[in-house]
Amino acid sequence: MFQYQRTYLENVLIPQFDQHGPTHDCNLLGTRFIFTAEPVNIKALFLGNFDDFEIGQVRRDAFKPLFGPSSVFITDGKEWRLARKDLRPFLNLHLDEKLPLVEEGVQKLFETIRTSNSGPNTSQASIEVKGAFRDLTANTVTRILTGGAFPTADVFPGASHNMSFYHACDIGMAGACMRSLGFLARPFAHRNFHTACEAAQQYILPIISKGLSELSVSSDKSQSRNGKQTNWLSSTYTQAITGRKTKDIAKEALAVIIAGTDSTASLLCFTILLLAQREEITISLRQSILERFGKDLTEEMSAKSLMAFEPLQNVIHEVLRLYPPVPISLRVAKESCTLPSGGGRDAESPILLQKGRLLHSAHMLYIEG
DSSP: OHHHHHHHIIIIIHHHHHHHOSEEEEEETTEEEEEEOOHHHHHIIIIITGGGEEOOHHHHHHHHHHHOSSOTTSOOHHHHHHHHHHHHHHHHSOHHHHHHHHHHHHHHHHHHHHHHTOSSSGGGOOOOOHHHHHHHHHHHHHHHHHSSOOOOOSSOTTOSOOOOHHHHHHHHHHHHHHHTTOGGGGGGSOTTHHHHHHHHHHHHHHHHHHHHHHHHHOTTTTBOTTSOBOSHHHHTHHHHHTTOOHHHHHHHHHHHHHHHHHHHHHHHHHHHHHHHHOHHHHHHHHHHHHHHHTTTTSSOOOHHHHHTOHHHHHHHHHHHHHSOSSOEEEEEESSOEEEEEEETTTTOEEEEEOSEEEEEEHHHHHHHO
16 A cells, blocks of 8 residues: 555646746646645634535535445534544553553564564565554554454454455455545445454454453443543443444444554655665654653653653654654535635636535645644
8 A cells, every 4th residue: 555655646646846836726537626735724614614615415425335434534513523533542541551551562563573573684674564564553553443462363363255354354444445536436336345344343353342342231321430431432322321332433443543543654654664774863853852751761751751851742743744644634615715816827816616626735735744
C-alpha cells in the first residue's frame, strides 16, 4: 500500500500539480474532480466552510462493507458529531493512564529487535521493523478501545478464508479507496474485496463479544473508581443492551483500529528511515533525550512532558510534513459554493465549485511548505 501511494504521488499527482497549478480540475474514470493544494482553500474546506462539504454517498457506499454504516470516517453532520463525541475522550484524555500500555508494547518491540539481531555479524544485520511497528500500534489501539488483546493468530481459526488480519485490511482498504473513485473504478477493486472485509471483521468480533459479555456480568459496568468509563467499548455497552448489533460495534471498532494502526505505524516507519539516513539528527535527538529525561529515566516520563519536549515534537512534525499518513483527502460539496482561490486569469480569484466533488492534496501543500 505504501509503495502504491508513493508511486502515485511521485509519478502522477506531483507532476500533475507542477503542470496545471495548485488548483485545477480533471476527469478521472468518468468523475470530475477539483484538485487543490492552496492553503486558503484548504482552510475554507476544513474550517470556515466545513459544513458546506460532506463525505459523499459514493465514499460511504465504498467503505460501508468494511467499516459498517456508522463509523466516524464515513458519516456526516449530526451522526459524525455523535460518533466523534463518543470516541474522542478515549483517545485524547487520560493519556498518562495509557502510557503503560504503550510502554508494554515498546518493550515487546525491543525484544523483537533483539531476537532478530542475535545472530552472527549483528553489527551489520538488517532488521525489518515494519511488521513490528504494525503489531505495536494495533495492540495499543485495540487495548485502548476495548480493553482486550489484539488477535495474534495469522489465520482466524475455523474461518472460511485464509487471510491474515493485515492482509485482509490491506485488500479491504485498497478496494474501498478504488471504489470511492466512482462507478467506473469499481471493476478494478480486488476481486476478494468483500471476502477481505468479512475476514477483517471476524478478527475483531470475538474481542467485542467477549468485552460486552464481561460488561454484562460486571457489577460496575467497567466503570473506573471515579465513575468514568474506562474505554470506548464500555461507552457502547448501553447501545448494545438497547438493541445495537454487536457486529456493527465491531465494524466501528475495526475502522478506528485500521486508521490508528496504519497512520501511527507509517509515522514510526518513516521516522526510523529518516533518522537512519541522518545520523547527525539521531545523535542530537538522543543527546537531548538523555539531558531531559536521563539515561535511567530519573525523571519519569508523562504525556505532558513528552508533548512539551520540543526536539522530539519537531522530528515528528517534520516526518508528518514529508510523509503524511493521509496524503489525499476527499470532500464533496453539498451545494454549489465557492473556494477563495484558483479562478480568473491570475488563478487568485474565487472559484465556483458546483455540487460534486473536491479532492484536496495535503501532501503537495506540506512538501511545498
